[in-house]
Amino acid sequence: MIRFDQVGVRYDGADRPVLHGVDLTIPEGELCLVVGRTGSGKSTLLGAVNGLVPHFTGGTLSGRVTVDGRDTAHHPPRELADVVGVVGQDPPAGFVTDTVEEELAYAMEQLAIAPEVMRKRVEETLDLLGLADLRHRGLHELSGGQQQRVAIGAVLTAHPRVLVLDEPTSALDPTAAEEVLAAVTRLVHDLGVTVLLAEHRLERVVQYADRVVYLPGDGTVRHGSPSEVFADTAIAPPVVELGRLAGWRPLPLSVRDARRAAAPLRERLADRPVPPARGEATGGAPVLAADRVLVRHGHVVAVREVGLDLTSGQVTALMGRNGSGKSSLLWALQGSGPRQGGTVKVTRAAGEKTVDPKRVSAAEARRLVGLVPQTPTDLLYLESVAQELAQADRDAAQDSGLTARQILDRLAPGIPDDSHPRDLSEGQKLALVLAIQLAAAPAVVLLDEPTRGLDYQAKTALTAIVDQLAADGRAVVVSTHDVEFVAASADRVVVLAEGEIVADGPTAEVIVASPTFAPQTAKILAPLAYLTTAQVASALAATEAAR
Incomplete structure (x- = not known):
């Protein structure tokens, strides 16, 4: 579905390319998690998929990016809108109408889709994303999670085969984030949509990923299964950090998998005092x-x-x-x-x-x-x-x-x-x-x-x-x-x-x-009162020192 062939991107005036020598193939119906530190090139990689890079951002694109057989160098974003749907970090900034139903229909109006087809797709999308009860609501009246689902629905009505999501849960509470991720996962498994998702809060999304694309920051890209890629990455969610600390193989990606492996670790920690998660509060006036x-x-x-x-x-x-x-x-x-x-x-x-x-x-x-x-x-x-x-x-x-x-x-x-x-x-x-x-x-x-x-x-x-x-x-x-x-x-x-x-x-x-609101470490090690992997590392170090 998506292919990067020796792709490089260099912006004017930059000392080095943001991407270089990127070879990557993402098949249809896969949820691909894009990870890396801020400034490592994640947004550039995502923008290359729908032609924003270089048609909108400028710079020089080398190599070849194809989406469903279309070369993005020769097709600007408007010519890829029926294939690639993009939802940015700030959904309200992209809204152009007043109500949920109008927003879902807007993209189809721009594509000159027949009215009877538009009505049918709006109804299907309302049901798919659980928005039927909100159809007449004003967009400004919605919660953050509801706005995120509307933004996704607005691009889905065009029936894209690829969905690009940039930080879809960054502004959401844990419950709303779960709702959005459940909707995205359903698109992948029920409709075969290919999803590229960039997210910093990896603890929320890693368990859903089929593939991880890791940008270490030097312009290159590593990709593979989540457990393979996260074995030695500089960034990882707490569940993976705990797995590395305990030496679990394969690395767990969900709380359920980690709890199944954590019984011996809980036994080692049971008799140790729990180190404080942070220093004692000073003052008190x-x-x-x-x-x-x-x-x-x-x-x-x-x-x-x-x-x-x-x-x-x-x-x-x-x-x-x-x-x-x-x-x-x-x-x-x-x-x-x-x-x-x-x-x-x-x-x-x-x-x-x-x-x-x-x-x-x-x-x-x-x-x-x-x-x-x-x-x-x-x-x-x-x-x-x-x-x-x-x-x-x-x-x-x-x-x-x-x-x-x-x-x-x-x-x-x-x-x-x-x-x-x-x-x-x-x-x-x-x-x-x-x-x-x-x-x-x-x-x-x-x-x-x-x-x-x-x-x-x-x-x-x-x-x-x-x-x-x-x-x-x-x-x-x-x-x-x-x-x-x-x-x-x-x-x-x-x-x-x-x-x-x-x-x-x-x-x-x-x-x-x-x-x-419980963090991953607390869920994995309950009933022990650990909140962070740093506390676990400190307790294990004290155990080793006492031997």
Whole structure:
């Protein structure tokens, strides 16, 4: 179905090609997982399948890419639309109509498909993806998982033989992600659709893959069965890391397979004390007290009289399904978002009076509570990193005792002053916005979905950043769907549902008790209280040292 024959891609001005010498054949009806670090060439590989590379992106394509016999070098994306359907990382950004039914019909209208055929395909797609009850709903009213399914349905009505998905679960809670992946798997097994799927949260998708295409970052590509490829890759999901650590062969790809192999490991660990998942929280002075916070968006109540106390040196994870009110609560705490009721009081230092961020200027609110939104680039508007940092220093009056550049060098050293902020990697953009916010020395730091688009190494670096913020005495709140990140970085977990707090407690107690939010290691080694593979490695090392 898809064939790469000695394919190379080099962009103008680049020091080296993004891809070179790629030979790859993907047969019909296969789910192919594309993995690699940020910047390794995954998006370029996916874009070459439907002709976006080089027709839209520019650059030079060498070799030959064929899809269902069509050479993409001679067929621009519009001439491949009936064969290849593409769903990007941000489904709402690609919507062009108002309702679910209209969006499903739009692609067929562009292909001049007969009305009677369009109606039949819309009905089939609604049933296939479980969207029938939503057909007349506005697209803006849907949850993240529902929007993702609509985006997939919108390309499926054209009956493509290949489906390309770029980070389809990155913005979804675990339950919504399972719904989307179940729909994708059904397309592969029931309709024989060939699926190329790029994803950083491998723990969600690896068990469904027939083949893994790994891009190590040097322009080459390795591919094979998941257990073969993940035997020595630089990135791997926790279930594979645990399998490597325990020496299991073949490597398990699902929790079920790992639990079947894990009985001897659980016996070895049963008598050992469980190492802490992270260091003890420092400090403990109260810095923020929210009481009966109420947020409405029109007639929808997003946050229902929530009370929340934050202390210095503590990392709190805010979790819950899409639409549960997490972002609305963060913006209400920061003071910039709507708040129709309740109070928020912040204390910058012991002995100072409390201040409501909503009752002061925006500049003063930043000195109380700093917030990094889901898309950090929303806060970047100047032409260079140096300009952004200088503006941050002027706005903050260097209250932190450190310049924004000094803070950035602690978070992500080596970013040149003359770099354009939007040319940075996702991890570098996040570090830059964090430096801008921290220049004002806020007592509270709020991060909204900071792991979106980050690979495992970047998330490890983010965990170190969060640890440093807590060690500096700040209260940190991380809103996220990433249960593995929470297991490694949070002291406390608060779970929201329909705008209300339904769980609040130590990380191990809250996430292990939930089948939805439990990390893979906890599921595999239960009833032992392990959350991360790092804890297992530490316990095994202690066992060996005691012999």
